[in-house]
Amino acid sequence: MNGARALIETLADAGVEVCFTNPGTSEMHFVAALDEVEPMRGILCLFEGGATGAADGYARMADRPAATLLHLGPGLGNGFANLHNARRAATPVVNIVGDHATYHKRYDAPLESDIDSVASACSTFVRRSTTTADVARDAADTVAAAMGSPRQVATLILPADVCWSDAPGPVEPTPPVPPGAVADSLVAEVCSALSTPGAVLLVGGRTMREAGLVAAARVVAATGARLFSETFPARHERGAGLPSVERLAYLAEFAQMQLDGATHLVAVDTPAPVSFFAYPDKASVLTPEGCEVTTVDTTVDPVALLEAVATALDAPGDVAVASPARPDRPTGELTSESVAQAIAAQLPDRAIVVDEANTSGLFLPGATAGGPRHDWLCLTGGAIGIGMPLATGAAVACPDRKVLSLEADGSAMYTMQCLWTQARERRDVVTVVFANHSYAVLNMELNRVGAETIGPKARRMLDLTGPDLDFVALARGMGVKASRALTAEDFNEQLEAALAERGPVLIEAVIPPLGL
């Protein structure tokens, strides 16, 4: 067998069974070998940013990595933004980047570029496979790196001749590095810190699922510490029956208000809270002056840590959970608030909500807090264009669950090609585009950064009018059913029909910009 087949068999044996790809000539042996390895599924994306974001969404839901297959440096560049988001989400991704044959690189052919440098900027593990003898082991090591502690984006650079030459065959999976043990001294330190008056527990990452949230709720019940979560969790299990946690606000001023009075903050599986951006005369660090901050090494299992702390505190097992609550269907004007209400009124059980609604999504978390149990996936790294890819990957991972893909119009224009992949793969994704015809967050930020004069040229860089985007036409152009809602009643009805449908549907919700 050739290197490509040995590689793909090794991936499949290690549990990697989906490859999101937009291949090129240097990847043709990999593509040809797909048919030789039954468990490996190839899913075509029409742009590499779709492939990398889909791999992120898949792994957030499947708890095992998908592979990507990208075409040399430019393909990696196209996938970079969503690999950046996956890196920030600590998602395991096996990021495979094809390259010229080893002996061809020195000729500096037109597609030659420094793949290694780009990979190192979005990926904490980078392996370049140099001979067919090693390619299977390189693949196994890349999967292990992705599934290590913490999980990560792991890149394998794959020269064409390493794929096409004869290989000895696949290898057994490399065991990933397990999480570090929870040291008694760490448990004691966290217990002590959280027992301080004014203490705050900040949770994120892997603690945002049921076991972590229950442990966190027990810990704060026992200590009296206040509980917050990071602003943009990768995957948050929520809804009626689960402990609630208030997210730190995106706006630094609001986050500072939330953290007002904090004396000691313990951050578990999330960094110490800092402002998303710097602003003139505003603080970068969000904790109050004098507040001590304890962060936990990301190699430690954060859920095990919280459970050990709860045990050490002898915390009661029962915790307060969100009560079931659903708003009524809204009537009248369609706004970001009534869309949120309408979504909450019909949220399906076990829905996967992908949230790239940005400013238009302000009311969504509140409206859905008491809904049926669901997963909420956020834009983790601030690079817009993640939503449609993430929804596509989540829908591939969970074919029996409804995916709600909530999109701001500005962000929707980034990686919209994924709608076609949703149609081709017949995935159950309902996309709602919040069409306010504006980069609303930037209009808000333009005021916040202290820019004094705001003229028409500047405003024109932040609005999406002239011409208006027609998302119904765009979706239909990629084979996705679509409709436009102008009132709350329209939206209720279209959402009900969309949720009853098998396969992707898009609703353009025409709303006014928030007066931010």
Add this chain to the structure above:
Amino acid sequence: MNGARALIETLADAGVEVCFTNPGTSEMHFVAALDEVEPMRGILCLFEGGATGAADGYARMADRPAATLLHLGPGLGNGFANLHNARRAATPVVNIVGDHATYHKRYDAPLESDIDSVASACSTFVRRSTTTADVARDAADTVAAAMGSPRQVATLILPADVCWSDAPGPVEPTPPVPPGAVADSLVAEVCSALSTPGAVLLVGGRTMREAGLVAAARVVAATGARLFSETFPARHERGAGLPSVERLAYLAEFAQMQLDGATHLVAVDTPAPVSFFAYPDKASVLTPEGCEVTTVDTTVDPVALLEAVATALDAPGDVAVASPARPDRPTGELTSESVAQAIAAQLPDRAIVVDEANTSGLFLPGATAGGPRHDWLCLTGGAIGIGMPLATGAAVACPDRKVLSLEADGSAMYTMQCLWTQARERRDVVTVVFANHSYAVLNMELNRVGAETIGPKARRMLDLTGPDLDFVALARGMGVKASRALTAEDFNEQLEAALAERGPVLIEAVIPPLGL
């Protein structure tokens, strides 16, 4: 004034008057300052790959750079592929990448990434501005680097606080490094090489415009050397009245046939010819064994070199030029060949043709060779997704000329957001999408790379069906008039109407894949 204004005034004084952008929060002071500097024009792109490709197209036609304005590492990542193409085209681009405030970087906020490494992979000059005192000089130096010898993509990394702090004001332009003098010894070496029996002159880059082509034609007339051009020139002036030059074929086997018998090849403003990709058991180097190759330092003015060689050879001033010739309008079946014929039949005078038609474009150069004088812009770096951005930028640079944007359907799906920018800016771009519903080049390459078994999973990664893409709907969704042609008669009529229109129009030409 603040740093942003000092920077933009400096750019405008140095002749940079257009900025293609998709900004974010860290760029808001730059955006706010646009209104304060009258000559600077901001053009919004809905995706950064559009901005970088448009800057390339603008500069290829304007002979001076546009600026980009990108949002941190992910924005640069999104723009990477077209910066790669611009680098390969030796296009001057002033690539501005916003960054976090200098003091904010150490907090590793969600959008933090290693911008410098990514920039160095697509840009030969990278400057990080570190204080407002220097930002204007940094900008002037970046423009000078872009306009140096050779021209290049020059990146300026611009922290937010460097923009918002008080600046001393703009500075005078930095003089770019002029081209190196043409040494007599080099002229003598080239004369001698080209006088060898079996000599070949290979031209590219800046020699592909009238002066260079005339000089090259004189040289080969005097020496008997054969003349070819690089495969994918950045800007080729052609049509009736100009010397013709045969391009080296993309397929290595064909290029080797063209170069068969070559004893000494002189490459002027282009590298020695190598295969685009490596293939099992095929050569990387395209010149025959034993053929000597002379390349010329890119700091030398290549047109001056060819003119000096012509003078030294005492070459006659008259050269053979292409005679006027237009095919008739085709009838019957619509194919890549009849589309080429139809375009040639109606090619407007001084048209700018952007060619990303890939395999479907095979017949275009032949059909248009005797057409009215025009410019032909190619995909220089092999990273698809350049066509619509390039067309947008060229149309901004040359508002009085028609742009014909010829797109393969697979490539069209990469950076289609540019259609919206064409509509907003009311640019005269006629886009033709060659809709063969296939990555036809990859179906061909899959056979060429020697992959033995080609199964249905592999084939599915290379075809664009299920669902079919509807480019008429996609264009209308972005405010661009569009129609679909199923026959040659349809296409003739729709093209005539499109060329008579002001503003962008798209024609989807439904054609069968080439039997390659």
